[in-house]
Amino acid sequence: MGSNSSKISDLPKNEYLKKLSGPESISENDPFWNQLFSFxxxxxxxxxxxxLLEEATISVCKSLVENNPRTGNLAALTKVFLSRTRELRLSAECQNHIFIWQTHNALFIICCLLKVFIRELSEEELQLHFTYEEKSPGSYSSDSEDLLEELLCSLVQLITDTPLLDITYEIAVEAISAMVVFLSCQLFHKEVLRQSISHKYLMQGPCLPYTSKLVKTLLYNFIRQEKPPPPGTHVFPQQSDGGGLLYGLASGVARQVGSSFSW
Incomplete structure (x- = not known):
């Protein structure tokens, strides 16, 4: 990651990812984040x-799991992303391509980390990792905000409230992909998860008022069947058959589900 284009094979030795997952705490106001998101x-x-992407990020995730209880960098990354989502709608109206591009990249990194965390950790352990701050090893603030819940609610609001334009297409796809990852915990447990934390977030608390709007938004986009943006303005290549906008969104979700089963 960083200012240069990245290749999957380069990820394990990427200096920005190594710093993110390393033993050094990174402030939310550090210029590092703009550098990390510029790829x-x-x-x-x-x-x-x-x-291949998952395998390339395994070492980064393992290092983050080991160091995050002391650095709190996962929480810092999440807070930086959340602060950006609050300005996303205005950025879309102002056609701020760079801001939206960097915000998408931040979500892409979070989504990649979540895939490995959800596969390797229990939901309780995952939730705990979002509470860690820069403190002594193994300690965390018991009265800290629930960043995991705030992140999920932010994804729902991103999908429902951000206008679906050419420049917001890729971040909308990534938000849906991240939600699929959130809800994939059952895939990695033999027993039925009757008390899933992720499902509880959607059905209770701050997320609840947005769930019906989420369904309405997805159905509305399906009905509109708008053409996808031109190549170069979104994540996934334009379909040669001219499929609608929902086709691209559905393809992104299908790829995430397929990758989950391939694990």
Missing amino acids: SFPAPTSSSELK
């Missing part, structure tokens, strides 16, 4: 490419 990464278009 052009070819989006995976198949389950095999997603598998």
Whole structure:
């Protein structure tokens, strides 16, 4: 990641990812985040490419799991993304391509980390990782905000409230993909999860008022069947058959589900 285009094979030795997952705490106001989010990464278009991406980020995720209780960098990354989403609608109206591009990249990184975390950790452990701050090893603030819930609610609001334009297409796809990842916990448990934290977030608390609007938004986009943006303005390549906008969104979700089963 960083100012240069990234390749999957380069990810394990990427200096920005190594710093994110390393033993040094990074402030939310550090210029590092703008540098981390400034990359052009070819989006995976198949389950095999997603598998390669996951394998390339395993070492980064393991390092983050080890160091995050002391650094709190996962929470810092999440807070930086959340602060950006609050300005996303205005950025779309102002056609601020760079801001939206960097915000999408932030979500892409979070989504990649979540895939591995959800596969390797229990929901309780995942939730705990979002509470860690820069403190002594193993300690965390018991009265801290629930960043995991705030992140999920932010994804729902991003899908429902951000206007679906050419420049917001790719971040809308990534938000849907991240939600699929959130709800994929059951895939990695043999027993039925009757008390899933992610499902509880959607059915209770701050997210509840947005769930019906989420369904309405997705159905509305399906009915409109708008053409996808021109190549170069969204994550996934334009379909040669001229499929509608929902086709691109559905393809992104299908790839995420397929990659989950391939794990």
